[in-house]
Amino acid sequence: MPQLPIASTALLHRAIPSSCSINPSLLEEDDGSFENSIGFSGGASTAYFVNRVSPSSYPVQLQKLEIFFGNRANGLAVNTTITLLVGFNDGQKGHGTTEISGGSNINGIKFRKFPDFQVGVLGQWNVYDFSATPIPPLGSGDFVVGFEVNNLPNIFPADEDTSSASQGRSYVSTDGSSFKVIDSFGSSLAGNFGIRATVLPVFGIGGGCTSVTSLVKPSGTVVYQPKAKKAAKQTFKVTITNQSGLVQTVNGLVAGLGNAFTITSISPTLPRTIKNGKKQSFTVKTERAAGLGIAVATAPFFTINLSCGVLTTAGLLAQPVLFSSQGIRVEVEGVGIESVQLQLFDLTGRQLLERTTEGTALSLPGADESGRLLSNGVYLYVVTAKDGAGNVLRSVVRKLVIGANVSSA
Known part of the structure; x- marks a missing residue:
């Protein structure tokens, strides 16, 4: 030097x-x-x-x-x-x-x-x-x-x-x-x-933007399956409701950590003010570029920057725990969780299994919707925690390897 x-x-x-x-x-x-x-x-x-x-x-x-x-x-x-x-x-x-x-x-x-x-x-x-x-x-x-x-x-x-x-x-x-x-x-x-x-x-929970809420549709999970020469696209509707008692400004809306897509447009454009007691909807167009592999995006899909702080959910979901080759058990913890959902996908993005149960734990055998035992191999599973109204609090996606023993990563 x-x-x-x-x-x-x-x-x-x-x-x-x-x-x-x-x-x-x-x-x-x-x-x-x-x-x-x-x-x-x-x-x-x-x-x-x-x-x-x-x-x-x-x-x-x-x-x-x-x-x-x-x-x-x-x-x-x-x-x-x-x-x-x-x-x-x-x-x-x-x-x-x-x-x-x-x-x-x-x-x-x-x-x-x-x-x-x-x-x-x-x-x-x-x-x-x-x-x-x-x-x-x-x-x-x-x-x-x-x-x-x-x-x-x-x-x-x-x-x-x-x-x-x-x-x-x-x-x-x-x-x-x-x-x-x-x-x-x-x-x-x-x-x-x-x-x-x-x-x-x-x-997160109890933070400075707790009187401002967001609702994203579709919710839960979205599978992006780009082709060799064609991007995979998905449009979201993001609605922000302001009950904070003050005028709030939406300064930015970005892809959440770990979601493998790119935002291509936001309409109406930012920044945008929302009066107290009012709501504002945004159309957010996203894509995953051509030639990339299949990816599963999970809620919360976006981080929203407002004048009161950053609107996001944090610390709501513990890492799922899986037991034995005979079945799968998922346990979650957090504030306000009333139900838990498990979705299982193969590496082509095809959904093999979907289960929802009340409470914070879910157990099921290692089989698909038809009852066939899952073959040894690599899968993706998505765990989603929801509140009593069915709103998504948080989702995580993990890799599941089925062999002599079930394991997750």
Whole structure:
């Protein structure tokens, strides 16, 4: 890795007061002033500058990425193309059930890359909006966020705060795989990059959006079966009812974590306000691209970003438990569950079995609807928990391998 010399800059006081509501949180390592700039003096075709930032509670979803680009001759120019980076540095359980920050070693981290963004303004924060971008919520650990750029010789892309204590959370790399904390190059380079993230809490039962509800049709499960040259398509109707006492704004609607489809259009377009006591329906068109394998999408299909927070269901379903080659038993747990449904599919997407029972446990023999014992092989099963009105609370899809013993994954 090339040496990173200091390029001093004038003291810049550019702390921008947040105009966000009380719900979003700004994750920052800097103090709002930037005294140094960092770059690869000999140049690097791919230069990475990232911060590791941690929310105070979980889960959260990324809303905005903010980067400070200084107005200086040796910095990036307006309209310079950059690739924005969003990575997940998973944490672990602390005492009890408290989630804690991820580790300081981020080597090998996988980024979601968003190319073709640009430096918009100099001497102030550039704000990049991710509120309508399908980025899964962070359940533990850290976000690792920043940018990648073609670092020309004698150009120093990253602005660094050195007037406050280094947090040891700013990293550089030339390959996007091996990262070094900037402090490791010497105390004169220690500091905090001007890279911030704005996040929103993801509320589950009892959260901040409990007076706002959503209903999705179709519900339960949807099987996508794309052909070699033809995408599989599905249209959903999403109805949001606002009983919160306030006007709410729907800012984004994205595919839920683990659902293997892409949203192609939303009508009417977002953002959209909903008055208290009113409802709004959206037509959401989705597809799974041609040439991909069969996939089963499960409710909740979408995560909905509102002004009150993120509308989703969380923590409602325990992992199903399967016993013995003679049969299958599923046990679920959670608030408000009145019935449980099991659907079994072969790998062509054909439904072999469907059973629903009241309560939170379901047992049945290892046979299809015709009573034929299931052959050894690989299957997909979907477990759906519903409330007393038949509304889907949560679904999960798992792989079932039937051989000498039944097992799930």
